[in-house]
Amino acid sequence: MATISDVAEKAGVSKGTVSAVLNNRKTGPIKVSHETWEKVLVAAAALSYTPNTAARGLRTGRTYLIGVITGEVKSSFVSEILDGIENILNDKNYNIILVKNKKPGDIPEKCRFLNEKKVDGLIVISNMYEDYTGYFTKISFSKPVVFIANNVNMPDIGSVSVNGFKIGFLAAEYLLRLGHRRIAVAEVFGSDRIDGVLKAFSENGIPSGNLVVLEKYSSFEDGRAALDEIIENHPEVTAVIAHSDIVASGIIYEAREKEISIPGQLSIIGIDNIEMSKMLFPSLTTVHQPKSEQGMLAAELVFNMIEGKASENIRLNPNIVGRNSCAVPRKERMIK
Structure with a gap:
């Protein structure tokens, strides 16, 4: 098994220099040039050198x-x-x-x-x-x-x-620019996000009463339940900002079960931009974290x-990733 001395000999440097490089110490009494740094790493790789964590811990108290x-x-x-x-x-x-x-x-x-x-x-x-x-x-x-x-x-x-405030602001601003005026937020926490949505409403002259806040929605099944609540209690809503892409996927799944067109009858924005979001049908517009x-x-x-x-x-800072789950609001007042 290779030792730190072997690495030092192969690289043509001192053991102290090898220690500084392998412990990622870029400041301290031993100054290491970029060229020397590379030489030590190449030598360590060539010798398949693995630092002895236990020994290192005894020396450093870590x-x-x-x-x-x-x-x-x-x-x-x-x-x-x-x-x-x-x-x-x-x-x-x-x-x-x-x-x-x-x-x-x-x-x-x-x-x-x-x-x-x-x-x-x-x-x-x-x-x-x-x-x-x-x-x-x-x-x-x-x-x-x-x-x-x-x-x-x-x-x-x-x-x-x-920045949660910017997440809410970007999502709401995106929907408002498409013409949506009745928006729901399916959340579990995050007053910062709600504050961001309300700021976008204010800047666009939309009354805060036009925002529907649905609380305690954090899972796929919660997304399905959120759509049920919108249909039953808030059918005037034309767009939803979901707590996460997972919640948004639950809304999309339930909409398909109920033959509700996304985005024809309801636009949806997720939050996170996980890999799955671009594989949904329709692909999910989301706020990238x-x-x-x-x-x-x-x-x-x-x-x-x-x-x-x-x-x-x-x-x-977050940013919007536009895909296919959002469109201009439907002409009908209620979800059919």
Whole structure:
């Protein structure tokens, strides 16, 4: 098995230089040129050198483990975020301990488990843990904590999220430009998104009373139920902004079951731009959230905080992806 000395000899550099490169230290007493950096990486690859994490941990007092808590692992949205996290942490020779948390009430138990594993930092993928802000603040006293998909406002806790206000504004603006005036929002949380929709209404001279807010819609089945509620209680609605592409797909499925034309009788916008959204029929107009980028930025942030840098609250901008699920509003007043 190759050692760090073997890599140093092959690259023609010192062991300290090899250590600096393989531990991704771009600042410090040892300055490494780009050319030397490349030489070390090529030598390590040629020798199939693998850093000894345990030995490295003894030297640095770290475990080179990052805990990741998420409420869902099967969704395309979360899997793309996880890919982004892994891409960065793999480059830095860190490993992930992934914990699935089905119920917010289980958070203390999951955090105790990760604490027993002595993780160097914690990444939380969720916007559902507001009741545990004090708990995460306490954790942040001993290790970096970074939230994804939640613009937290807690001292010393980092976050990476997409601007919810702009998500709502862009979706509403898109529909209003098509001529829609009676719009429903099928949401589960996110007053920022609703505020964005209302801002678009205001800028276009549309009364806020024209907005129908349907609450607690977060799944495929919820999407089906949302369409039923619109037909029964709000048949004047001509367009829907769904909480996610998954909810939107439920609406499209139920519309097909009821022989309601999308977008002829009802326009639909999703949120997320997961891979499935372009495969639906009709293909789904959606608000793109940069998912992999959120994961990458969160991993960089937690690593920087481990290195002693300050926490940050990073907000990314969404954009509309126009496809075939939206059109001008129907002429009939009610959905038929």
